[in-house]
Amino acid sequence: MAAGHTDAAIAAQLDLSVRTIAYTLSALMERFEVSNRFQLGLRLGAEAPQQTPIEDPAEEEPDET
DSSP: OTTOOHHHHHHHHHOOHHHHHHHHHHHHHTTOOOOSSSHHHHHHHHHHOOOOOOOGGSSSOOOOO
């Protein structure tokens, strides 16, 4: 959804029916009290826990002591 895919494209990728995708999106929009997919995306992004980037240990400078 975040990539702007249609219900049909999402359904094909997840091997679900288009009606299942439409129903799920409708239920989510009702739950989050929004009226369109754009607002739903904003709300889901705001509700998502913030993830801290995982640092690559290989990028750390070696301790030279």
